[in-house]
Amino acid sequence: MDIAKFNSVFSDARRRQRTEPDFDVTTAQAYLRELIAKEPDDDERDWALRMIDRLAEPLPDPPQRSELYAEAGRIHSAAFYSGGTTEQQLAALEAARRQIWAIADRASDEEEADIRAMTRSLEHLENGLRNPDWPAEPPGQSG
Incomplete structure (x- = not known):
């Protein structure tokens, strides 16, 4: 299969x-x-x-999210699409991860892990900027 x-x-x-x-x-x-x-x-x-x-079973209701979750989501989105130089992007990602972590510290037990999980994709972006897995330019071309 x-x-x-x-x-x-x-x-x-x-x-x-x-x-x-x-x-x-x-x-x-x-x-x-x-x-x-x-x-x-x-x-x-x-x-x-x-x-x-x-597939025929009814879907569960979506989880009710708090304002803390929404705030963390806004911070995540802003950092994810921050743009700028590599250094600016890294600074935005690092700051966002710290802010989201602090929000998770204030969240309920039910939402804490979900809020912290938002930092994983930011960490992956940060790692990719620090140690790219692919060249910034095609081979043989340099600016």
Whole structure:
């Protein structure tokens, strides 16, 4: 079974289920069943069938977020799209991570980890700026 393809199609169906009021669960389930129709009976196929069945279950209500969570989100977005020189971007990312961490310290137990998790993508951006995994310019071209 191509688990990556199944997961991609399933995730897309879940996203559409959350965002499209006229989403047809039955059609999505039928398509997912087609993807695994020729798979032999095994644990992966059983898992896929359970996932397909779960698609029909009502979605849980989205979590209610506090103003602290919203504040952390605004700081995250501003830092993520800060622009400027590499040094300016690094400074913005570092400051945002510190601010978000401080907000998490004041948050409820239920939201603390989710707020702290916002710093991970900022940390990855910061690491990428400090140690790029790819050249800034195509090989053979220099400014």
